[in-house]
Amino acid sequence: MKIVVLDGYALNPGDLSWAGLEALGEVVVYDRTPADQTIERVGDAEIVFTNKTVINKEVFDACSAIKFIGVLATGYNVVDVSVAKGKGIPVTNIPTYGTAAVSQITIALLLEVCHHIGEHSKSVLNGDWANCPDWCYWNSPLIELAGKTLGIIGFGRIGQETAKIAQALGMRVLAFDSYEVEALKSDTLQYVSLDELLAKSDVISLHCPLFESTQGMISKSNIAKMKDGVIIHR
Amino acid sequence: MKIVVLDGYALNPGDLSWAGLEALGEVVVYDRTPADQTIERVGDAEIVFTNKTVINKEVFDACSAIKFIGVLATGYNVVDVSVAKGKGIPVTNIPTYGTAAVSQITIALLLEVCHHIGEHSKSVLNGDWANCPDWCYWNSPLIELAGKTLGIIGFGRIGQETAKIAQALGMRVLAFDSYEVEALKSDTLQYVSLDELLAKSDVISLHCPLFESTQGMISKSNIAKMKDGVIIHR
Numbered sequence: 001m002k003i004v005v006l007d008g009y010a011l012n013p014g015d016l017s018w019a020g021l022e023a024l025g026e027v028v029v030y031d032r033t034p035a036d037q038t039i040e041r042v043g044d045a046e047i048v049f050t051n052k053t054v055i056n057k058e059v060f061d062a063c064s065a066i067k068f069i070g071v072l073a074t075g076y077n078v079v080d081v082s083v084a085k086g087k088g089i090p091v092t093n094i095p096t097y098g099t100a101a102v103s104q105i106t107i108a109l110l111l112e113v114c115h116h117i118g119e120h121s122k123s124v125l126n127g128d129w130a131n132c133p134d135w136c137y138w139n140s141p142l143i144e145l146a147g148k149t150l151g152i153i154g155f156g157r158i159g160q161e162t163a164k165i166a167q168a169l170g171m172r173v174l175a176f177d178s179y180e181v182e183a184l185k186s187d188t189l190q191y192v193s194l195d196e197l198l199a200k201s202d203v204i205s206l207h208c209p210l211f212e213s214t215q216g217m218i219s220k221s222n223i224a225k226m227k228d229g230v231i232i233h234r
Numbered sequence: 235m236k237i238v239v240l241d242g243y244a245l246n247p248g249d250l251s252w253a254g255l256e257a258l259g260e261v262v263v264y265d266r267t268p269a270d271q272t273i274e275r276v277g278d279a280e281i282v283f284t285n286k287t288v289i290n291k292e293v294f295d296a297c298s299a300i301k302f303i304g305v306l307a308t309g310y311n312v313v314d315v316s317v318a319k320g321k322g323i324p325v326t327n328i329p330t331y332g333t334a335a336v337s338q339i340t341i342a343l344l345l346e347v348c349h350h351i352g353e354h355s356k357s358v359l360n361g362d363w364a365n366c367p368d369w370c371y372w373n374s375p376l377i378e379l380a381g382k383t384l385g386i387i388g389f390g391r392i393g394q395e396t397a398k399i400a401q402a403l404g405m406r407v408l409a410f411d412s413y414e415v416e417a418l419k420s421d422t423l424q425y426v427s428l429d430e431l432l433a434k435s436d437v438i439s440l441h442c443p444l445f446e447s448t449q450g451m452i453s454k455s456n457i458a459k460m461k462d463g464v465i466i467h468r
Contacts, residue, residue, distance in 0.1 A: 108351050168402035169399055
């Protein structure tokens, strides 16, 4: 069985092993694949792994041996799944590998806006606090999150984990998702319409997949619905 | 009644009002008070407010009109409370005003160590991500907190709030405090001895008051008990 990994570098820059895959067949791993070499490199492989290399109709049509596409990431917008479906080719993604990491960095980005910690730390090391006549020292206004409202667009695993951290920080969460999980609703977490989320949130964080329906969601018309001073993360 | 505020600037740099205090008596507010002017400024005041100005035995002995000391902060190590007790002078502090803010900045400091968000952001704005051949980009190693252990020394209000956020981030919490709250114990939160906390924590955060018993707690001998690579916050 021929197996090709089109862009393995981001997943495995050298600290992981491909041995599990090599046990299943003849494996060729490319660090990166430019778009104009995708068809040539897939060739007659039956199993194709991609992280961000686009597998469109042209590739499916030219590479008729494909039996399986494995996306080495969460977002699968790089694969034309309707073509894959038509040909009966299964496409898998890895929806959970980054749940903790992405929710953590979402909050880290938010806290950077609230504290500018790195700059503050540099300023303190520079002696600015020691030379300050007061015991209190800050070099940019601090934002306390407790009591503020976080709007989360796309309330899947990552959105939900982000909400947990935000709630622990004392924030109220407004969630927008086509599917509502009853058990998550609480005094500090409500599902609302997109318009209500835009109007009431102090911070908005996007955790939805890139679909046609979500592309360009932070548009001029939607920004106009937000209150002043909203912080947006993606 | 004479009321003196010895160092009001940190509490009220101009955005708050002293009117509530002025309704109670004759109020004099100083922005800051150097140690050698404390006795002169307290003078025959009955009510003394301090934030960080030290009220020691010398001040109590020289200023015999003092009936009440209000500390405009949480830590009350600036007041010699044993002398105050001996003279029957009540000393108050404000233990709760900063609970959310301090636990938030504790986590912000930790996330800065994990992500160097500010530097990363600058690097991205500088085009380093756009020019990176891979979809993934980082300029310093990232630390995922989920599954790691946070040791909290001093498990009062701020320590407990910090623990909640850490638990939401997927961390396990080891708490050290002379007083244990049964209801807080869970699969992800245990009370342990100081030695066990030092030995098992990936991150150590101090949230105890400054007492004689806690001063110098992060000593050479205690650092020697920690595992490699521990992050310490205070």
